[in-house]
Amino acid sequence: DRVRVLQESGQHALAYLTAKSHGLVEEAESIRAGAGVEEANITSADVAGGSKLLLPTTPVISSTELDWPQLHVSKGIFDGKFNFGDKGAGPHPGKSRVADLATAAVDGDDAAGAWDIDEGENMGVDDEEGFGGAGADEVDLLGDEAEAGAEGGWGIDDDGELDAEIAAEATAAAAAGFVAPQPGISELEVWSRNSTLAVDQIAAGNFEQAMRLLRDQVGIASFDALKPAFMEIYTSSRSVLTTAPFATPSRIPLRRNPAESTEASQYFPAKIYSLSSSLEQLQQGYRATTAAKFEDGLVLFKRLLLSLIFVSVDTAEDANEIKQLLQICREYILGITIELERASVAKEEATEENSVRLVELAAFFTHCQLRADHEKLSLRAAMNTAYKHKCFKAAGEFAQRLLDLVPTPQIADKARKMITICDRQSRDNLAINYDARNPFVICAASHTPIHRGEPAVNCPYCQAAYKPEHNGELCRVCTVAKIGAKATGLRSLASAN
Secondary structure (H helix, E strand, O other), rough: OOOHHHOOOOOHHHHHHHHHHHHHHHHHHHHHHHOOHHHHHHHOOOOOOOOOOOOOOOOOOOOOOOOOOOOOOOOOOOEEEEEEHHHHOOOOOOOOOHHHHHHHHOOOOOOOOOOOOOOOOOOOOOOOOOOOOHHHHHHHOOOOOHHHHHHHOOOOOOOOHHHHHHHHHHHHHHOOOOOOOOOOOOHHHHHHHHOOOHHHHHHHHOHHHHHHHHHHHHEEOOOOHHHHHHHHHHOOEEEEEOOOOOOOOOOEEOOOOOOOOHHHHHEOOOOOOOOOHHHHHHHHHHHHHHHOHHHHHHHHHHHHHHHHOOOOOOHHHHHHHHHHHHHHHHHHHHHHHHHHHHHHHOOOOOOOHHHHHHHHHHHHHHOOOHHHHHHHHHHHHHHHHHHOOOOOHHHHHHHHHHHOOOHHHHHHHHHHHHHHHHHOOOOOOOOOOOOOOEEEEEEEOOOOOEOOOOOOOOOOOOOOOOOOOHOEEOOOOOOOOOOOOOOOOOOOEEHHO
């Protein structure tokens, strides 16, 4: 083709060199002769050794041998015996004429004209093929003149409009037999249909539905702190498989229980946050608190608190443990923020107001529901702070509560001595807003007591208590829920979907 194109475009020299380079000797001589050039007059026509004709490579597998999937299509009206061009519908040799006529009547071929069915011009017996033997006599018996006379006797006239209408209906019937396959439902859509948990909606990519569920269930108003968890859940619930260097990678959804999910109704995304991982984070928070690394502990407990939103469990017992973890996180976050405020006030100028606030904050810290060893530490700190600021009554109460927790003998001996000293004076030199005998909860915003019977509002997610003036604000503990919002409660039980 290259030689031909060059020759047609008048490039005889290039066409000659191309033909000679590819071993086309006859074509090269033909071009040279056509150009009227002697071979002796041709210069710089040396061809590199090993030149040969370039041909496309032979395919490894022929396309005709490939077993491509085929779509099953039901037969139309023209695919069966009802075929207008079937030449085998005429009389059969070796049979009696009565049998042939009966067969023709059953097939309906010879009566086509009477029923106004246009079978074309060549629907009779093929003269070139013939039937031989008895068939030759049958042609004479059932000739065109007899058929024409029969149609006229029956009073049947050809109707072109009816033929066109029948042909259109037949075409429509054939087209109706083909049913295009319907697209299937993606597994992500199946996940979204099977579960009402927000974490499963996130894994399916339905972020708007997940945000709506979280607003209704736990009153989430700010999703900024939850964005990293959203993206982690979405990306970790599927795997990417690269099949070829230039092909689009396949995204494979990861199921929660692939071995047990035999039906589509059992398809759920893989768990990213689990109860076991939450318990490990809790241990890390405990260790940080024990080591007095309150900033690190605050970060760990807040991270755990937010991750509990996305933990799904399969039993009611595990669901109750999720609620217990939520309460533990709330109490530790509240207690650590109180302790951090106390440390900040201690660095300020020593005034009576600051001294009062130091004793109050130390006392409030002891009322957070902490683990026993941490509660002992908080009581020891409060006892020393109250005694240092000459609040002997409060110091004696802290020492007695410390003895009730059965501390080590050395700490117990110190607490008894503190009780003996404080009983002699039994008064507080500072007017602190603290009464252990009057039940109260701590406002998570102002770190002041809310006594029993006083109005209060709560966070719909972590249930932290607040004074009414903080209604409508973001929770200081979880930082994502709206204080006082109405909510149905956190759902983490997957089997309750």
